[in-house]
Amino acid sequence: MLLKKISLNIIFIGLALMISAQNKMPEPCGTDSIHQHLLNTDPEYASRRQKINEKILDWEKNNIEYGRGNVLTIPVVVHVLYNAQSENISDAQIHSQITALNRDYRMLNADISQVPNEFKSLIADVEIEFCLADTDPNGNATSGITRKYTSSSYLGSSNSYYYSSQGGQTAWDRDKYLNFWVCNISGGILAYAYFPGAGSAYDGIVVDSKYFGTIGSVQYPYNKGRTAVHEVGHWLNLPHIWGSSVGCSTDDGVADTPDSYDSYFGCPSYPQYSCGTSDMFMNYMDYANDACTFMYSLGQKQRMRSAIFSYRSGLLTSGGCASGGNTGGGPGSGTGGQGNINCNLTPLPFVEDFEGVVFPPQGFSINNPDNAFTWERNTQAGYNSTASAYIDNANYSSNGESDELIMPLFDISSATQLSISFDYAYKLWSVSGYSDTLEVLISNNCSNNYQSIWKTYGQNLVTTNPYYITSSWTPSGNSDWNQVSLNLTPYLSGDTLSIKFRNITDYENNLYLDNINVDFAIPTAIEDKKTDNEWKKFALFLYGGKIYE
Ligand SMILES: [Ca+2]
Ligand SMILES: [Ca+2]
Ligand SMILES: [Ca+2]
Ligand SMILES: [Ca+2]
Ligand SMILES: [Zn+2]
Structure with a gap:
C-alpha cells in the first residue's frame, strides 16, 4: 500500500510539473492521472470500465425518452480533513457548494445567458439535485458533514484520505452517498474524481478546501463552486470535453460537444476554433475559470443520467436524505421528482x-x-x-x-x-x-x-x-x-x-x-x-x- 501511495503521488506531481515545463498552466484536475494510474495498477479496472461503459451506452440507446421532467436527487456527505485551521471550512461554506451544485445541475445559473447562440439549443437542465445527508449509514441523524484533524499537510495527494488509520475518513457507502473529501492537495491540483468502476473504498471526489464552495476560504479564479460541478461530471462518467489526451483524434464520446484539440484556461474570448469546429470552452468539463464555464450539453446530461440509472442507481433509494436533506441545499434540495407539494x-x-x-x-x-x-x-x-x-x-x-x-x-x-x-x-x-x-x-x-x-x-x-x-x-x-x-x-x-x-x-x-x-x-x-x-x-x-x- 505504501508503494501504491508513493506512485500515486509521483503521478500527480509529475503530471503537474511536466505540463508546467511546457510553459502551460498546471493541470488543475487530477482525474485523468488517477484514471491512468488505476489502468496501470489494477488489472480488473480496465475491464470493469469497459463493461460499465457498454452498459451505460446501451441504457442511453434504449432509454432516450426517459428521465425528462424527472429530477434525480443525490445524497451527499462532506468529510472535512484539516491540518491548518484554514482548511477546517465552515458549514456555511459547505452549504454554499451544495447550493452551487443545485444551481448548475438545474440550469438556474444566471450566466447561462452568456452561452453563445450556436450552442443555445444544446443547453441542458441536467435535472439532478444534491442534498446534504440528514441520515447516516446507520440510520442516525447527521449534518451530512464529518470533521477530523489530520497530521498530514497534503492528505489529498495520497490515498490516505480514505483510511481512518492514516488521518483520513472511511467512505460512507458509495452506493448510497456521494462522498466528498475536502482537504489540502499539492501540485496545483484543485480536485479529482473517480469514474464509475473504481473501488468502493475510495470512490468519490477529493477537492482542495480552497476551491470548495463559493464563500469563506475559496480562491479566485475557482471561487464559484464549479470545481466540484466539474468533478461530479467525471464521477457520473463524463470525460474532459477535449478527450483523454491532447489532439483531434480523442474526443469525449459525447456527440453534441465539438471535439477540441486541448483544454482552455482563463477566460477565452468567443469564438475559438480547433479540430475544424468552434469549441465549447464554456462547458463545465473544460478548464476555463469558474466565471467562464456555465453549461452542460444535452448529450452530457444523457450520459450522466444513464450513469446513475445503470451504475449508481442505489443513490435513488438511498434514504440518505430521508427528511429532505439538511438546510443550505439550495433550490428544490431533496424534494425533486417525488411529486411533493411545494408549500411556497x-x-x-x-x-x-x-x-x-x-x-x-x-x-x-x-x-x-x-x-x-x-x-x-x-x-x-x-x-x-x-x-x-x-x-x-x-x-x-x-x-x-x-x-x-x-x-x-x-x-x-x-x-x-x-x-x-x-x-x-x-x-x-x-x-x-x-x-x-x-x-x-x-x-x-x-x-x-x-x-x-x-x-x-x-x-x-x-x-x-x-x-x-x-x-x-x-x-x-x-x-x-x-x-x-x-x-x-x-x-x-x-x-x-x-x-x-x-x-x-x-x-x-x-x-x-x-x-x-x-x-x-x-x-x-x-x-x-x-x-x-x-x-x-x-x-x-x-x-x-x-x-x-
Ligand atoms: Ca411514468
Ligand atoms: Ca405553448
Ligand atoms: Ca480532442
Ligand atoms: Ca464530443
Ligand atoms: Zn477534470
Whole structure:
C-alpha cells in the first residue's frame, strides 16, 4: 500500500510539473492521472470500465425518452480533513457548494445567458439535485458533514484520505452517498474524481478546501463552486470535453460537444476554433475559470443520467436524505421528482404556455412513480405556439401507469371566484376501445388529499377527426386542439389550492397540454357557442366540473 501511495503521488506531481515545463498552466484536475494510474495498477479496472461503459451506452440507446421532467436527487456527505485551521471550512461554506451544485445541475445559473447562440439549443437542465445527508449509514441523524484533524499537510495527494488509520475518513457507502473529501492537495491540483468502476473504498471526489464552495476560504479564479460541478461530471462518467489526451483524434464520446484539440484556461474570448469546429470552452468539463464555464450539453446530461440509472442507481433509494436533506441545499434540495407539494405560494392569476426551455416550469413538479415515460416539454406542437407539455403514450407500454404534472401552489386567500382553462390535443392509436386518460385533480390547504374534478378518456377525449391514427401522433395545427374551462369557485376553501394534471397511460397515443390559465375571471364568451361540444363544456363549466362528458 505504501508503494501504491508513493506512485500515486509521483503521478500527480509529475503530471503537474511536466505540463508546467511546457510553459502551460498546471493541470488543475487530477482525474485523468488517477484514471491512468488505476489502468496501470489494477488489472480488473480496465475491464470493469469497459463493461460499465457498454452498459451505460446501451441504457442511453434504449432509454432516450426517459428521465425528462424527472429530477434525480443525490445524497451527499462532506468529510472535512484539516491540518491548518484554514482548511477546517465552515458549514456555511459547505452549504454554499451544495447550493452551487443545485444551481448548475438545474440550469438556474444566471450566466447561462452568456452561452453563445450556436450552442443555445444544446443547453441542458441536467435535472439532478444534491442534498446534504440528514441520515447516516446507520440510520442516525447527521449534518451530512464529518470533521477530523489530520497530521498530514497534503492528505489529498495520497490515498490516505480514505483510511481512518492514516488521518483520513472511511467512505460512507458509495452506493448510497456521494462522498466528498475536502482537504489540502499539492501540485496545483484543485480536485479529482473517480469514474464509475473504481473501488468502493475510495470512490468519490477529493477537492482542495480552497476551491470548495463559493464563500469563506475559496480562491479566485475557482471561487464559484464549479470545481466540484466539474468533478461530479467525471464521477457520473463524463470525460474532459477535449478527450483523454491532447489532439483531434480523442474526443469525449459525447456527440453534441465539438471535439477540441486541448483544454482552455482563463477566460477565452468567443469564438475559438480547433479540430475544424468552434469549441465549447464554456462547458463545465473544460478548464476555463469558474466565471467562464456555465453549461452542460444535452448529450452530457444523457450520459450522466444513464450513469446513475445503470451504475449508481442505489443513490435513488438511498434514504440518505430521508427528511429532505439538511438546510443550505439550495433550490428544490431533496424534494425533486417525488411529486411533493411545494408549500411556497404562487400568486394568481397564473398562465403557463410551456414556451420557456425549463421543464417542468418554475414551481411545477412531476410525479413519475415508475421512473419511466412521463410529462415532457414538446417543441413540435402547441396551441397558437410550437411548444407544449406532452406525454409519449404511443411508446409507453405500461397500462394503467399514472404520471402527474403538479402546478405551483396557489394563494386563494382573497379569491371569491376562480376558473381554470387549458388547451389539449389527443388522438387514439386504435379502434379497439383502449384509451389513455386525462384527469384534473385539486387539493386545498397544502394537503395530499386530492379530489378529481374532471376525468375524460376514449372518444370524449379525442380532439381530432379522424379519431385515431396508427402511428405516434403530433398535432398539425390549432384545429387539432380543444379548450376546456372548469369553474374552481366551488373549491375555494382554505388558503391554498393545488392543481394537478394526471395522465393514465393505456399505450395509445400522445397527449398534449398547453396554455394553462388560472384566473379570477369567469369566462362568458363560451355561452355564445352553439356546437354540442361547446354546450357540453359550458354545462360542465357551470356545474364546477362535477358532471362528466
Ligand atoms: Ca480532442
Ligand atoms: Ca464530443
Ligand atoms: Ca411514468
Ligand atoms: Ca405553448
Ligand atoms: Zn477534470
